[in-house]
Amino acid sequence: MVSIVSVAKAAGVSNKTVSRVINGEPYVTEQTRERVEKAIRDLGYIPNMAARLIRSSRSNTFGIITDYVSTTPYSVDIVRGIQDWANANGKTILIANTGGSSEREVEIWKMFQSHRIDGVLYVTMYRRIVDPETGDVSIPTVMINCRPQTRELLPSIEPDDYQGARDLTQYLLERGHRRIGYIRLNPILLGAELRLEAFRRTTSEFGLTENDLSISLGMDGPVGAENNYVFAAATEMLKQDDRPTAIMSGNDEMAIQIYIAAMALGLRIPQDVSIVGFDDFRTVTMALKPELTTAALPYYDLGREGAKWLNDLIAGEKIYPGGRVVSCKLVERSSAAFRPH
Amino acid sequence: MVSIVSVAKAAGVSNKTVSRVINGEPYVTEQTRERVEKAIRDLGYIPNMAARLIRSSRSNTFGIITDYVSTTPYSVDIVRGIQDWANANGKTILIANTGGSSEREVEIWKMFQSHRIDGVLYVTMYRRIVDPETGDVSIPTVMINCRPQTRELLPSIEPDDYQGARDLTQYLLERGHRRIGYIRLNPILLGAELRLEAFRRTTSEFGLTENDLSISLGMDGPVGAENNYVFAAATEMLKQDDRPTAIMSGNDEMAIQIYIAAMALGLRIPQDVSIVGFDDFRTVTMALKPELTTAALPYYDLGREGAKWLNDLIAGEKIYPGGRVVSCKLVERSSAAFRPH
DNA sequence: GCGCGCTATGACGACGTTGTCAATTGCGAT
DNA sequence: ATCGCAATTGACAACGTCGTCATAGCGCGC
Numbered sequence: 001m002v003s004i005v006s007v008a009k010a011a012g013v014s015n016k017t018v019s020r021v022i023n024g025e026p027y028v029t030e031q032t033r034e035r036v037e038k039a040i041r042d043l044g045y046i047p048n049m050a051a052r053l054i055r056s057s058r059s060n061t062f063g064i065i066t067d068y069v070s071t072t073p074y075s076v077d078i079v080r081g082i083q084d085w086a087n088a089n090g091k092t093i094l095i096a097n098t099g100g101s102s103e104r105e106v107e108i109w110k111m112f113q114s115h116r117i118d119g120v121l122y123v124t125m126y127r128r129i130v131d132p133e134t135g136d137v138s139i140p141t142v143m144i145n146c147r148p149q150t151r152e153l154l155p156s157i158e159p160d161d162y163q164g165a166r167d168l169t170q171y172l173l174e175r176g177h178r179r180i181g182y183i184r185l186n187p188i189l190l191g192a193e194l195r196l197e198a199f200r201r202t203t204s205e206f207g208l209t210e211n212d213l214s215i216s217l218g219m220d221g222p223v224g225a226e227n228n229y230v231f232a233a234a235t236e237m238l239k240q241d242d243r244p245t246a247i248m249s250g251n252d253e254m255a256i257q258i259y260i261a262a263m264a265l266g267l268r269i270p271q272d273v274s275i276v277g278f279d280d281f282r283t284v285t286m287a288l289k290p291e292l293t294t295a296a297l298p299y300y301d302l303g304r305e306g307a308k309w310l311n312d313l314i315a316g317e318k319i320y321p322g323g324r325v326v327s328c329k330l331v332e333r334s335s336a337a338f339r340p341h
Numbered sequence: 342m343v344s345i346v347s348v349a350k351a352a353g354v355s356n357k358t359v360s361r362v363i364n365g366e367p368y369v370t371e372q373t374r375e376r377v378e379k380a381i382r383d384l385g386y387i388p389n390m391a392a393r394l395i396r397s398s399r400s401n402t403f404g405i406i407t408d409y410v411s412t413t414p415y416s417v418d419i420v421r422g423i424q425d426w427a428n429a430n431g432k433t434i435l436i437a438n439t440g441g442s443s444e445r446e447v448e449i450w451k452m453f454q455s456h457r458i459d460g461v462l463y464v465t466m467y468r469r470i471v472d473p474e475t476g477d478v479s480i481p482t483v484m485i486n487c488r489p490q491t492r493e494l495l496p497s498i499e500p501d502d503y504q505g506a507r508d509l510t511q512y513l514l515e516r517g518h519r520r521i522g523y524i525r526l527n528p529i530l531l532g533a534e535l536r537l538e539a540f541r542r543t544t545s546e547f548g549l550t551e552n553d554l555s556i557s558l559g560m561d562g563p564v565g566a567e568n569n570y571v572f573a574a575a576t577e578m579l580k581q582d583d584r585p586t587a588i589m590s591g592n593d594e595m596a597i598q599i600y601i602a603a604m605a606l607g608l609r610i611p612q613d614v615s616i617v618g619f620d621d622f623r624t625v626t627m628a629l630k631p632e633l634t635t636a637a638l639p640y641y642d643l644g645r646e647g648a649k650w651l652n653d654l655i656a657g658e659k660i661y662p663g664g665r666v667v668s669c670k671l672v673e674r675s676s677a678a679f680r681p682h
Numbered sequence: 683g684c685g686c687g688c689t690a691t692g693a694c695g696a697c698g699t700t701g702t703c704a705a706t707t708g709c710g711a712t
Numbered sequence: 713a714t715c716g717c718a719a720t721t722g723a724c725a726a727c728g729t730c731g732t733c734a735t736a737g738c739g740c741g742c
Contacts, residue, residue, distance in 0.1 A: 003728055014692045027690050046454045050391035051728035054697045073414030095436055113387045231630045256628040263604035287597040289572045344698055355722045368720055392698035395727045
């Protein structure tokens with residue numbers, strides 16, 4: 001492999017001078033610089049990061065440790081956000097998935113340390129509370145889409161499920177809906193509770209009572225292998241005489257089954273029932289006809305902001321103590337309309 | 342950061358002896374070994390990969406270069422397969438996404454080289470033909486889900502779209518269907534042609550004529566921002582008097598729209614129309630009710646096999662010249678049944 | 683003419699690790 | 713007793729890069 005020494009030899013200068021050219025340091029004549037640059041091009045020299053790291057003990061590498069994110073279709077946008085920021089700022093990224101195993105997680109932290117990463121982005125597939133198995137060493141860490149048990153311990157950044165569900169509820173209310181169904185997400189998920197809570201509070205503030213609401217469980221059990229009642233629940237809900245004129249779905253994926261249930265009963269969307277989802281999982285929201293109105297989880301921003309924050313943390317700047325929350329934008333498409341009269 | 346030297350000092354041996362212990366080399370007494378291991382534990386020593394690499398010029402790192410894979414919900418299983426293999430075999434993985442930009446791709450190859458990766462897995466989101474912008478340097482490379490323009494140039498491994506579609510067609514034929522619809526995937530995609538071709542050939546071998554078939558374009562335009570006719574095409578197809586009793590969908594995602602189109606016309610699945618998909622994109626196949634019968638793209642295996650192959654390549658073994666193909670397994674669920682009579 | 687400060691360059695060592703080779707010890711065979 | 717050999721250990725160099733410090737040339741003000 002061609003090294004700085006061979007370049008130096010080719011250009012007839014010392015290796016330190018080559019180093020200066022590479023790193024854009026001053027005190028090199030234009031003439032020398034050009035000779036060196038030519039040699040670099042001719043030999044196809046590419047700096048060796050490992051050697052550089054050994055000297056500087058700053059790897060310019062971030063580690064991403066996730067449960068399943070980068071191997072699961074849902075929250076890939078977090079990773080995309082991180083990568084985009086990293087590219088733009090000359091950072092390299094190491095990704096590893098625990099697959100849910102905590103032995104594996106311990107190994108990964110070791111592996112990261114052996115690569116002398118500068119910091120870790122701890123990312124989860126769905127919003128939850130976890131304590132990273134960091135070992136006793138302290139490495140700058142930002143948690144994305146999750147937060148630690150012991151509140152203010154690590155910086156964290158999460159989507160605002162509450163606000164998203166509130167906006168969605170208001171949206172339906174503003175369109176005249178007064179009997180609204182809600183099919184719950186798996187209650188294990190942190191977002192599930194918040195979304196439902198927002199739905200309850202917002203409708204109640206608006207003057208609706210529990211009687212106007214029709215809330216049922218859509219799925220439960222361990223995440224990824226849950227029991228699925230969505231189709232049955234939606235069917236039952238829509239078969240009632242005083243059926244809801246709008247249904248909020250725990251997430252977009254569940255909305256597929258609600259669509260099918262509604263259609264099987266001969267109901268048209270949105271003329272007979274309005275349906276809204278949550279997440280803005282494009283594969284679903286765009287494939288459904290009519291396309292699904294939903295609240296977008298700000299995954300991309302979570303990733304970008306998290307990376308930026310980690311960078312600040314490493315630089316020793318701005319150490320906010322606790323957690324931040326990013327709002328969910330309502331994406332209006334055509335699955336919800338004014339209440340039929 | 343604690344180094345091998347501090348461990349040596351603590352254990353009262355030379356650093357070379359510590360190195361021997363770490364690497365499990367022979368010629369260390371049990372007693373010495375234990376003293377060293379204790380020192381390692383006490384100090385929390387973790388080997389520095391960068392320093393190791395500098396000596397050995399073998400990084401034990403594979404680079405994954407993709408267009409969008411790791412940031413897109415579809416083919417994440419390829420990455421999962423690679424990662425699983427890598428974990429099991431002590432390899433580290435560097436992932437980078439070009440986002441489709443070829444300048445970016447050139448940068449990434451440089452970046453990989455600067456990290457002295459041992460080899461590259463070149464992965465695409467959907468099956469296609471590409472020529473990697475590798476620059477002139479030759480790095481062991483295996484292409485996954487794609488293949489080079491100039492056939493035998495690089496080893497490649499792809500799913501067998503043809504066989505998958507043939508099996509699916511046979512499945513429908515065996516169930517008595519004699520009028521079959523086909524809604525085409527975007528023709529830009531390599532898999533699209535092969536799947537359609539398999540459908541045509543298999544039905545024709547079975548004795549069906551073009552008249553028994555009803556083939557229409559579901560989408561076209563640039564991938565990711567295509568024009569979508571699926572719902573309209575399915576509706577039209579199913580409104581005919583001699584409508585097909587079964588429809589093959591270009592992929593699973595498109596099947597959502599076919600379901601909705603069928604249901605909007607009051608058709609029951611599978612009693613009135615059978616529907617089959619392609620890909621086994623779980624988010625869709627499991628959410629649809631009835632669940633979708635489909636052919637599974639062997640993404641996980643593609644990743645695992647690709648990584649293994651790359652490893653062999655690096656080790657200098659088994660240099661098969663050309664491309665390999667992995668079969669698609671038919672996953673029977675409940676969206677297809679015997680033809681109604 | 684002398685010293686000063688600035689520009690331009692190179693010699694050298696250090697980072698953490700491992701390969702090479704030499705040194706030391708013990709033991710069985712000659 | 714001597715030799716050969718295996719087991720055990722360490723000293724030292726080298727990998728590629730960059731930080732430190734020294735050196736040399738040059739122009740400027742006194």
